[in-house]
Amino acid sequence: MAQRSILIIEKSGGPLNTVAHNLQQTGCQVYLASGMRDGLQQAMEHVPDVIVLSRAADETETLDLCRSLMRNLGEESAPAILIAPTSHPSEIEDPAHDSRLAESLALDLMAQAVKTLTYRARHTIDNQAILECHGIRLDPRFAVVEMDGNRLDLTPTEFRLLQALLARPGHVLTRAQLEEAAGLPAKEKEPEKDPENPNRTRRIDVHVKSIRGKLDGKGVLIETVRGVGYRFREAAWNINALN
Numbered sequence: 015m016a017q018r019s020i021l022i023i024e025k026s027g028g029p030l031n032t033v034a035h036n037l038q039q040t041g042c043q044v045y046l047a048s049g050m051r052d053g054l055q056q057a058m059e060h061v062p063d064v065i066v067l068s069r070a071a072d073e074t075e076t077l078d079l080c081r082s083l084m085r086n087l088g089e090e091s092a093p094a095i096l097i098a099p100t101s102h103p104s105e106i107e108d109p110a111h112d113s114r115l116a117e118s119l120a121l122d123l124m125a126q127a128v129k130t131l132t133y134r135a136r137h138t139i140d141n142q143a144i145l146e147c148h149g150i151r152l153d154p155r156f157a158v159v160e161m162d163g164n165r166l167d168l169t170p171t172e173f174r175l176l177q178a179l180l181a182r183p184g185h186v187l188t189r190a191q192l193e194e195a196a197g198l199p200a201k202e203k204e205p206e207k208d209p210e211n212p213n214r215t216r217r218i219d220v221h222v223k224s225i226r227g228k229l230d231g232k233g234v235l236i237e238t239v240r241g242v243g244y245r246f247r248e249a250a251w252n253i254n255a256l257n
Contacts, residue, residue, distance in 0.1 A: 018042045018043065019042065019043040019044075019045070019060060019062040019063050019064075020037055020042055020043070020044050020045070020062055020063065020064045020065075020066060021044075021045045021046075021047060021053065021056055021060065021062040021064070021065045021093070022034055022044065022045070022046050022065075022066045023047045023048075023049070023050065023052075023053035023065065023066065023067050023068070023071070024046070024047075024066075024067075024068050025049070025068075030066060030068055030098055033066075033098075034046055043060075043062075045060055045062060050071070050075040050076075050078070050079055053065070053079065054082055054083075057079075057083060057087075057093065058086060058087075061087065061093065062093050063093055063094065064093055064094045064095075064096055065079075065083075065093050065094070065095050065096070066096050066098055067095065067096070067097050067098065068098055069097055069098060071097075076097075079095075145177065145180040145181055146180075147180055147183050147246065148232060148235055148247070149162045149232070150180065150229070150232065152173075152176060152177055152180055154177060157170075157173060159173065159176060161229060161230075161232060166228050166229070167228070168228060169224075171196045171197070171198070171221055172221055172224060172225050172228075174195055174196045175192055175195060175196050175218075175221055175225060176225055177195070178191070178192060179192075179244065179245065179246035180246055182245075182246070183245075183246045183247065183248045184245060184247070185245055186239045186242055186244070186245045187243050187244060187245065188242055189216060189218045189219075189243045189244075191243065192218050192243060192244065193217070193218060196218070196221065198217070218243075218244075222244055234247075235247045
């Protein structure tokens, strides 16, 4: 997976500078800019996934930055803009406030960065993107799946099913959608309900059960949504647990 990147635009010594260190610990590439002019230059050079601005940033300058990014990078490549909920100095009574705020912001920023990348992956026509979540890494180019560095032996159908689930973590996919993603021939597709035997195990359920078994303890990450289908559990925003 390509390294996630974030550009923080904040005056020197501002509270968001503390956030940068926490984000770097999660594996993000973090760029720091001291003002809007510097921020625009770095944005054009690095094209980050997310740009973080202080709430104290000038509104006119923020709008100018957004227009410049859209004009020069286009809608598809323009980064997401996140306004950090920094507090007014008069509201800070506890000297530990800044530290707690920085840690809280780091989690929120990471969530935004990953969600942005997930959104782009869903809307791209490139099915060769490497997918990674919870230590499970899927590389379509070489048809390889690894879990915590160990290669898993999946069938082609299981590989395509896991790819569909990993591409949209947190989103529910119906059995019909998973059948299509797995490339099952139309004649092999089964109805959502079997009128002759309602308790009959569906074909997709068999494949999902097999994948869960091969994922061992992480099989629980593929969650059943009763009466609908399945979803892959979205990453929790724990800095120490992020891959």
